[in-house]
Amino acid sequence: MIEFKDMSLVYPNGHHALKNINLKINDGEFVVVVGMSGAGKSSLIRSINRMVTPTDGELLLDGEDILAFKEKKLRHLRTNVGMVFQNYNLVKRMSVLRNVMAGRLGYTGTFRSMLGLFPQEDLQLAMANLNRVGIGEKAYVRADQLSGGQQQRVSIARVLTQQPKVILADEPVASLDPPTSHRVMKDLKRVSKEDNLTTLVNLHFIDMAMEYADRIIGLRDGEVVFDGPIDQVSEKTFEQIYGRPIKDDDLLGGDEA
Numbered sequence: 001m002i003e004f005k006d007m008s009l010v011y012p013n014g015h016h017a018l019k020n021i022n023l024k025i026n027d028g029e030f031v032v033v034v035g036m037s038g039a040g041k042s043s044l045i046r047s048i049n050r051m052v053t054p055t056d057g058e059l060l061l062d063g064e065d066i067l068a069f070k071e072k073k074l075r076h077l078r079t080n081v082g083m084v085f086q087n088y089n090l091v092k093r094m095s096v097l098r099n100v101m102a103g104r105l106g107y108t109g110t111f112r113s114m115l116g117l118f119p120q121e122d123l124q125l126a127m128a129n130l131n132r133v134g135i136g137e138k139a140y141v142r143a144d145q146l147s148g149g150q151q152q153r154v155s156i157a158r159v160l161t162q163q164p165k166v167i168l169a170d171e172p173v174a175s176l177d178p179p180t181s182h183r184v185m186k187d188l189k190r191v192s193k194e195d196n197l198t199t200l201v202n203l204h205f206i207d208m209a210m211e212y213a214d215r216i217i218g219l220r221d222g223e224v225v226f227d228g229p230i231d232q233v234s235e236k237t238f239e240q241i242y243g244r245p246i247k248d249d250d251l252l253g254g255d256e257a
């Protein structure tokens with residue numbers, strides 16, 4: 001379980017990005033975080049792997065306050081909490097398989113990884129995860145030869161190969177066209193559920209949030225203004241979160257998959 005207790009984040013320039021956050025995220029939940037640009041979505045999810053460090057309160061992962069973590073515990077945290085980025089963060093000139101093997105870095109160590117000395121079972125795990133997202137046949141292709149949607153699926157295979165408990169996905173489909181976005185979100189949701197991973201995703205578009213979330217957390221100006229299961233969410237909820245009526249631009253459309 002992830003538990004935020006009166007957690008706040010003030011950036012060094014004095015900007016109060018998160019204000020008194022109180023939330024409990026249960027194991028295996030697929031949570032979508034929504035809010036206007038600048039509402040604090042990235043700051044919230046990046047707190048969970050300490051890419052940013054909250055300045056007040058507590059953030060408990062399975063009962064341990066990760067805000068107190070240093071060095072070894074922080075490294076362990078980042079193995080337990082995997083991340084998917086908008087821009088995929090692949091090493092472009094390396095093969096797809098080598099990129100997925102980077103998910104084992106926390107276990108194998110940098111030196112052995114650099115030399116490509118991976119245990120056989122790690123290679124099998126990486127291949128199995130590539131197959132789960134439908135791109136096993138691209139294993140030996142350079143990462144930059146793949147389309148954006150394929151690259152994001154490689155990054156999902158990489159995070160699965162890390163065998164985390166939690167996945168954070170920061171606008172994972174913001175660079176993709178609508179049908180590809182849906183394919184990637186379907187893959188992400190399916191594998192998260194198969195492995196019972198707790199997943200927090202920042203999404204821009206309301207229809208995407210409604211289609212994939214188990215639960216929606218709405219942020220406005222650094223505060224949680226909505227938190228509830230998907231069946232309690234209506235147009236009014238989004239108007240409350242966004243502080244204005246819903247527009248066509250808030251919808252992605254295009255679920256042809």
Ligand SMILES: Nc1ncnc2c1ncn2[C@@H]1O[C@H](COP(=O)(O)OP(=O)(O)OP(=O)(O)O)[C@@H](O)[C@H]1O
Pocket residue numbers: 011012013015017035036037038039040041042043044
């Ligand atoms: N390192 C930083 N230093 C100072 N202010 C920051 C920093 N990072 C983010 N902010 C500010 O904190 C607020 C929340 O940013 P955050 O990126 O968490 O929002 P967001 O909801 O993810 O927005 P977007 O969708 O635009 O990424 C914004 O006003 C942003 O300008």
